[in-house]
Structures are given as structure tokens and as C-alpha cells.
Amino acid sequence: MKSKNTKRDKELSADIVIVGGGGAGLAAALTAVEQGVKSIIILEKRAALGGNTALATGLFACESPAQAREKIVADKDELFKRAMKWAHYDRINPRIVRAFINRSGDTIRWLEQMGLEFNIIPFLPNQHPRIWHCPKGRGARLTQLLAEKCRIFEVKVLLKCGGKKILRNKMGRIVGVKAENEGQSLEIKTRSVIITTGGFGANKKLLKKYCPPYYEGLTLRGLRLTGDGLIMAEEAGAALDDLVTLLKEGPRVNPDTWPLMGLERSPITVWVNKTGQRFVDEAIGDYPFESVNAVLLQPDKGCYALLDDDIRKKYEESKSDLKEAIQKEAQKDNMIISDSWDEIAQWIGANPRILRKTVEEYNVFCGQGYDENFAKDRRHLMPLHTAPFYAVRSQPVFLDTLGGIKINEHMAVLDVRGEPIPGLYAAGVAVSGWMGDTYCGELSGSAFGFAVNSGRIAGENVARYLKS
Ligand SMILES: Cc1cc2nc3c(=O)[nH]c(=O)nc-3n(C[C@H](O)[C@H](O)[C@H](O)COP(=O)(O)OP(=O)(O)OC[C@H]3O[C@@H](n4cnc5c(N)ncnc54)[C@H](O)[C@@H]3O)c2cc1C
Known part of the structure; x- marks a missing residue:
């Protein structure tokens, strides 16, 4: 040519x-x-x-x-x-x-x-x-x-x-x-x-x-x-x-690749903003051109997906083994692995008391099978009980302008x-x-x-x- x-x-x-x-x-x-x-x-x-x-x-x-x-x-x-x-x-x-x-x-x-x-x-x-x-x-x-x-x-x-x-x-x-x-x-x-x-x-x-x-x-x-x-x-x-129209998408850990195979937007994770509070039904994660709007409204336009080790295992049933990728992303400071929610709160920059309350409340919702905050589909309700716990930091991106x-x-x-x-x-x-x-x-x-x-x-x- x-x-x-x-x-x-x-x-x-x-x-x-x-x-x-x-x-x-x-x-x-x-x-x-x-x-x-x-x-x-x-x-x-x-x-x-x-x-x-x-x-x-x-x-x-x-x-x-x-x-x-x-x-x-x-x-x-x-x-x-x-x-x-x-x-x-x-x-x-x-x-x-x-x-x-x-x-x-x-x-x-x-x-x-x-x-x-x-x-x-x-x-x-x-x-x-x-x-x-x-x-x-x-x-x-x-x-x-x-x-x-x-x-x-x-x-x-x-x-x-x-x-x-x-x-x-x-x-x-x-x-x-x-x-x-x-x-x-x-x-x-x-x-x-x-x-x-x-x-x-x-x-x-x-x-x-x-x-x-x-x-x-x-x-x-x-x-x-x-x-x-x-x-x-x-x-x-x-x-x-x-x-x-800005062709926005997200949230994503990395703009170009999926190091965590989309874990950060999985509906079985729990999303919090930098204050440590949930802000949306995480099932919206399957709709990346809409979920990005919810993330953009958050204080630093960032989203932190929380999970425990059971959720990780569950996610890996349908995806490949993520252990190595998780370690790599943790080394890059894109995520944290810890047995303590307080340490995770510190990493996020949230008040530990608020993050603990969010996790406790979410676990109650999982126990009763009903999300009182955002009515998340009960199929996606999995409690955060089993250490280590994880938090993944992700951001909106955009693909093009229209x-x-x-x-x-x-x-x-x-x-x-x-x-x-x-x-x-x-x-x-x-x-x-x-x-x-x-x-x-x-x-x-x-x-x-x-x-x-x-x-x-x-x-x-x-x-x-x-x-x-
Ligand atoms: C990673 C990624 C994945 C995407 N996946 C999808 C998807 O699956 N489905 C979907 O619907 N959309 C997707 N999009 C968006 C979609 O691909 C684009 O928005 C669309 O294809 C743009 O088509 P276009 O022909 O208008 O522009 P482009 O294909 O971008 O072509 C524009 C061309 O014009 C050239 N150009 C610019 N200025 C000049 C100039 N002054 N003189 C000469 N040439 C110039 C550029 O170099 C470029 O080659 C994706 C976008 C990205 C970035």
C-alpha cells in the first residue's frame, strides 16, 4: 500500500x-x-x-x-x-x-x-x-x-x-x-x-x-x-x-490489558470509593459503558474492588489461575493483599471504621440474601470472611471520541x-x-x-x- x-x-x-x-x-x-x-x-x-x-x-x-x-x-x-x-x-x-x-x-x-x-x-x-x-x-x-x-x-x-x-x-x-x-x-x-x-x-x-x-x-x-x-x-x-460523546469504559486496572482477567469489574466483588463506602450495585460491572458513569461520580473517580480468598477461588473457577497475576499487580501497587481490613483501608486512604462498617454490613446482606443498599442480585452476594483479603484499584478510561x-x-x-x-x-x-x-x-x-x-x-x- x-x-x-x-x-x-x-x-x-x-x-x-x-x-x-x-x-x-x-x-x-x-x-x-x-x-x-x-x-x-x-x-x-x-x-x-x-x-x-x-x-x-x-x-x-x-x-x-x-x-x-x-x-x-x-x-x-x-x-x-x-x-x-x-x-x-x-x-x-x-x-x-x-x-x-x-x-x-x-x-x-x-x-x-x-x-x-x-x-x-x-x-x-x-x-x-x-x-x-x-x-x-x-x-x-x-x-x-x-x-x-x-x-x-x-x-x-x-x-x-x-x-x-x-x-x-x-x-x-x-x-x-x-x-x-x-x-x-x-x-x-x-x-x-x-x-x-x-x-x-x-x-x-x-x-x-x-x-x-x-x-x-x-x-x-x-x-x-x-x-x-x-x-x-x-x-x-x-x-x-x-x-x-466520550467513549468511556471501565473501571479497569490497566487500560490495555486484562492482567486480572476482569476481576476488578466482577459482580461478585464489592466496590468502594476512597471513603470506603459502596456506591453502586456491582452487577453493573458487566456493563462497562454504564458502570464507568457511576465510578466517574466518585471522589477521586476511582474504584476499589474488594474480595476475600473464597471470592478469588470462585472467580478462578471460570477464569484461569490468577495467583501469579495478583502478586504482580500487588508489587505494582495496583492491589493490596492483607489479613487486615484496617491495613486495606489505609492503602485506599479510607477511614478504617467506615471500611469495616461497609464490610460488616455487606456480610449481613449476604447472610440474609438481600442487599438493602442497592438490591444487587442475590446470585452475586458472597460474603467477605476468609483472609487474605484483597483490594484492586481501578479507574475509568476512554477509547475514542464520537x-x-x-x-x-x-x-x-x-x-x-x-x-x-x-x-x-x-x-x-x-x-x-x-x-x-x-x-x-x-x-x-x-x-x-x-x-x-x-x-x-x-x-x-x-x-x-x-x-x-
Ligand atoms: C482498543 C479499542 C477497542 C475498540 N473496540 C471496539 C469494539 O469492539 N466495537 C466498537 O464498536 N468500537 C470499538 N472501538 C471504537 C471503534 O473502533 C472506533 O471508534 C471506530 O472504529 C473509529 O473508526 P473511524 O474510521 O471513524 O476512525 P479510525 O479507524 O480511528 O480512523 C481514523 C484514521 O484517520 C487518520 N487521520 C487522522 N488525522 C488525519 C489527517 N489529518 N490526515 C490523514 N489521516 C488522518 C488516523 O491516523 C486514522 O488512521 C474500540 C476502540 C479502541 C481504541
């Missing part, structure tokens, strides 16, 4: 320039090819294609051929209504959600035709219907496959080449893109641009402006993308809106008056209007899914625009 920049490259032209070679950009390019567009250039700032999409596991889809084969009924109308209800019809554009959901099943067909195979896995406990389509080889394979197809259809890819500026003429039409390739600037003449630059998780200025839940110290999982597309779009006259550029359901970028900018389109997580304030549990896999589906929709509409 790598393309050397020759002198000729500096005077390039194309029918479409796609800025950003992640899931949305690659899907847009291939779709435009299918619609007959001959000359397409993808600019990718990094040395490799794929973006955050290459790190993802599963994408949302309903009414897919894979679901049909497994006799899974995933009705698009029903899921649309559930998604809108999830968001309370707030900070969300139903036309965009509808366009995404309607296209999702066909996108699985499209990907299967290219040779991708899917497992449809419940993302949440007892999730009904199953809608999380996990490609074999995950997002990495999916993006690799799309990139291979792009190469076959002679889509030109410029790596290490960041889009800088979108050029419009006096009539407002798109006429080119300025880019920078390892210090050298180049200009590409084009009639249309699709912005697919992903999120802005590494741009603190934008995070502070558009994401109220963001705070210094909230760790980013994923690529350090800076929201160039939002900045370029705004400079070109596009409207940005505040319908931005939103910013205002679009309509055709992925056409809108100006500040709400009018489409002729020839300017955007897709993927750089655009707004498809997610409420918390990542939608009803549509598990919707960031990955939206990237690919909105990319396809953008590719199709740009092709239509070029013909018009």
Missing part, C-alpha cells in the same frame, strides 16, 4: 480525496469504487492504515445474513426504537441512527462477500438479540481486507500524509486539499472530500471544549488522534456541534446555516448525531459499526454527487 512521493505526487488530482484511512475511510473508498468512481486518493497521517478500527473487536448489525443463518431475529425497527429510547431522544438525530441501522445488515453481506467470517457474540449478559458481529481476525483483519481490496482497485494511498486544509472556491464548491507528507506540502485538486479522521482523544483542547466528562488523568486507550478533521472542517465552513462534525443522514457536511457544503462529506466517529451521552448498550459495536456503515453511505453519496 505504501506509495513513494515523487515530484508528480505534488501535483495530484483525484475525483475524491479521503482524509483518514481507518474503517470509515476504507469503506468509503471501496464503496465509491463500486459506484464507478475512477480516481480516489486516501491520505493517511500514520505509517499504516486501519486507525482505531483495527483495534476493535465487533461491530453492530441487524437483519444480517449471518443472523439469518443462526435464526436470530434482530428487527431493525425494534432496535431503532430501543436505541432512541436509550438516548432519551436527546443529543441524537433519528435520521442518522436510522440510516446506520438500516444499512448494517447489508454491510455484513458486503464484508462476507469479501471473505470475512463472523461470530455473533452476546456483548452483554443475556443480550437479546445478539447483534455484536465479531469478524475472525477482528478489526485488524477487516481493515486489512478493505485495504487489500482498495489496492486491487487502484485506490491511491499516501501514508504518513496528513490532510491540512480543505479548499473551496468562491461558489463554495470543493476544489482541493492541502496535505503534508513528512515536512513536504502538497496540494491535490479534487471535486469532493470525505473526512474520516476519527476521534480526538489526544487533543486536550478539543476534549476540554466538547467533552464535559473529560478530566486530566483520564487515560486514553487507543491511538493518539488529534481531531484534525474537525479542525479542517470548521475552517472550511462546516458546523461543529456539541453532540460529542462526534463533532455536523452532517445529515447522507453524511453530507452541513454549514452553520444547516446547508450541505457541496462536495464535502464526513463519516465515522468524526461526525455527530448518532449516539446519546452514553455508548449505546442496545447497539453493542456501534462505533465500529457506524464507522464502516457511515463510510459506505458517504462513498455512495459522493459518487452520486460527482455524477450530478
Whole structure:
């Protein structure tokens, strides 16, 4: 895919320039090819294609051929209504959600035709219907496959080449893109641009402006993308809106790996904040995009999962032996092992009396089979009796940002008056209007899914625009 920049490259032209070679950009390019567009250039700032999409596991889809084969009924109308209800019809554009959901099943067909195979896995406990389509080889394979197809259809890819500026003429039409390739600037003449630059998780200025839940110290999982597309779009006259969602997740001990196999968010542990008090029904730990909200409300935005040796053993029945991992995390000060709750309280920074009271009260709830505080399902009620006791420190993280550029359901970028900018389109997580304030549990896999589906929709509409 790598393309050397020759002198000729500096005077390039194309029918479409796609800025950003992640899931949305690659899907847009291939779709435009299918619609007959001959000359397409993808600019990718990094040395490799794929973006955050290459790190993802599963994408949302309903009414897919894979679901049909497994006799899974995933009705698009029903899921649309559930998604809108999830968001309370707030900070969300139903036309965009509808366009995404309607296209999702066909996108699985499209990907299967290219040779991708899917497992449809419940993302949440007892999730009904199953809608999380996990490609074999995950997002990495999916993006690799799309990139291979792009190469076959002679889509030109410029790596290490960041889009800088979108050029419009006096009539407002798109006429080119300025880019920078390892210090050298180049200009590409084009009639249309699709912005697919992903999120802005590494741009603190934008995070502070558009994401109220963001705070210094909230760790980013994923690529350090800076929201160039939002900045370029705004400079070109596009409207940005505040319908931005921080894709938060947690709590986790470590942003990138699962050293404790998810022990820190297991419903059979007991969660306390730094004051030593429980603050939520720990069963919410199975719903990481919601439990993170409860943790974010705590004094230091931290969570300490408590367990005893019986809980450890019970957890290990379904996972592998964690003894070694627990010792390692204790050495890193991510957890403490002690026979004394007072010592654990000290490590947390809590008042020992309060922590002892929390543990005693919880043990009473376990004995009576009823959690008077938060009505936790009695299946998860296991007392803290058997030393050694453990406490695991964990924190919220975020994976990406969702939103910013205002679009309509055709992925056409809108100006500040709400009018489409002729020839300017955007897709993927750089655009707004498809997610409420918390990542939608009803549509598990919707960031990955939206990237690919909105990319396809953008590719199709740009092709239509070029013909018009
Ligand atoms: C670890 C991890 C796991 C995840 N798992 C899931 C999951 O299982 N399901 C799910 O739904 N979501 C998941 N997500 C989120 C999801 O993968 C992403 O939000 C989504 O795929 C982003 O797609 P995109 O095409 O919009 O952007 P990306 O795939 O991030 O692509 C954007 C591309 O644009 C490039 N770019 C940026 N600026 C410029 C510029 N100026 N010029 C040229 N190129 C530029 C970037 O380098 C990047 O390659 C996960 C995220 C992470 C980090």
C-alpha cells in the first residue's frame, strides 16, 4: 500500500480525496469504487492504515445474513426504537441512527462477500438479540481486507500524509486539499472530500471544549488522534456541534490489558470509593459503558474492588489461575493483599471504621440474601470472611471520541446555516448525531459499526454527487 512521493505526487488530482484511512475511510473508498468512481486518493497521517478500527473487536448489525443463518431475529425497527429510547431522544438525530441501522445488515453481506467470517457474540449478559458481529481476525483483519481490496482497485494511498486544509472556491464548491507528507506540502485538486479522521482523544483542547466528562488523568486507550478533521472542517465552513460523546469504559486496572482477567469489574466483588463506602450495585460491572458513569461520580473517580480468598477461588473457577497475576499487580501497587481490613483501608486512604462498617454490613446482606443498599442480585452476594483479603484499584478510561462534525443522514457536511457544503462529506466517529451521552448498550459495536456503515453511505453519496 505504501506509495513513494515523487515530484508528480505534488501535483495530484483525484475525483475524491479521503482524509483518514481507518474503517470509515476504507469503506468509503471501496464503496465509491463500486459506484464507478475512477480516481480516489486516501491520505493517511500514520505509517499504516486501519486507525482505531483495527483495534476493535465487533461491530453492530441487524437483519444480517449471518443472523439469518443462526435464526436470530434482530428487527431493525425494534432496535431503532430501543436505541432512541436509550438516548432519551436527546443529543441524537433519528435520521442518522436510522440510516446506520438500516444499512448494517447489508454491510455484513458486503464484508462476507469479501471473505470475512463472523461470530455473533452476546456483548452483554443475556443480550437479546445478539447483534455484536465479531469478524475472525477482528478489526485488524477487516481493515486489512478493505485495504487489500482498495489496492486491487487502484485506490491511491499516501501514508504518513496528513490532510491540512480543505479548499473551496468562491461558489463554495470543493476544489482541493492541502496535505503534508513528512515536512513536504502538497496540494491535490479534487471535486469532493470525505473526512474520516476519527476521534480526538489526544487533543486536550478539543476534549476540554466538547467533552464535559473529560478530566486530566483520564487515560486514553487507543491511538493518539488529534481531531484534525474537525479542525479542517470548521475552517472550511462546516458546523461543529456539541453532540460529542466520550467513549468511556471501565473501571479497569490497566487500560490495555486484562492482567486480572476482569476481576476488578466482577459482580461478585464489592466496590468502594476512597471513603470506603459502596456506591453502586456491582452487577453493573458487566456493563462497562454504564458502570464507568457511576465510578466517574466518585471522589477521586476511582474504584476499589474488594474480595476475600473464597471470592478469588470462585472467580478462578471460570477464569484461569490468577495467583501469579495478583502478586504482580500487588508489587505494582495496583492491589493490596492483607489479613487486615484496617491495613486495606489505609492503602485506599479510607477511614478504617467506615471500611469495616461497609464490610460488616455487606456480610449481613449476604447472610440474609438481600442487599438493602442497592438490591444487587442475590446470585452475586458472597460474603467477605476468609483472609487474605484483597483490594484492586481501578479507574475509568476512554477509547475514542464520537462526534463533532455536523452532517445529515447522507453524511453530507452541513454549514452553520444547516446547508450541505457541496462536495464535502464526513463519516465515522468524526461526525455527530448518532449516539446519546452514553455508548449505546442496545447497539453493542456501534462505533465500529457506524464507522464502516457511515463510510459506505458517504462513498455512495459522493459518487452520486460527482455524477450530478
Ligand atoms: C482498543 C479499542 C477497542 C475498540 N473496540 C471496539 C469494539 O469492539 N466495537 C466498537 O464498536 N468500537 C470499538 N472501538 C471504537 C471503534 O473502533 C472506533 O471508534 C471506530 O472504529 C473509529 O473508526 P473511524 O474510521 O471513524 O476512525 P479510525 O479507524 O480511528 O480512523 C481514523 C484514521 O484517520 C487518520 N487521520 C487522522 N488525522 C488525519 C489527517 N489529518 N490526515 C490523514 N489521516 C488522518 C488516523 O491516523 C486514522 O488512521 C474500540 C476502540 C479502541 C481504541
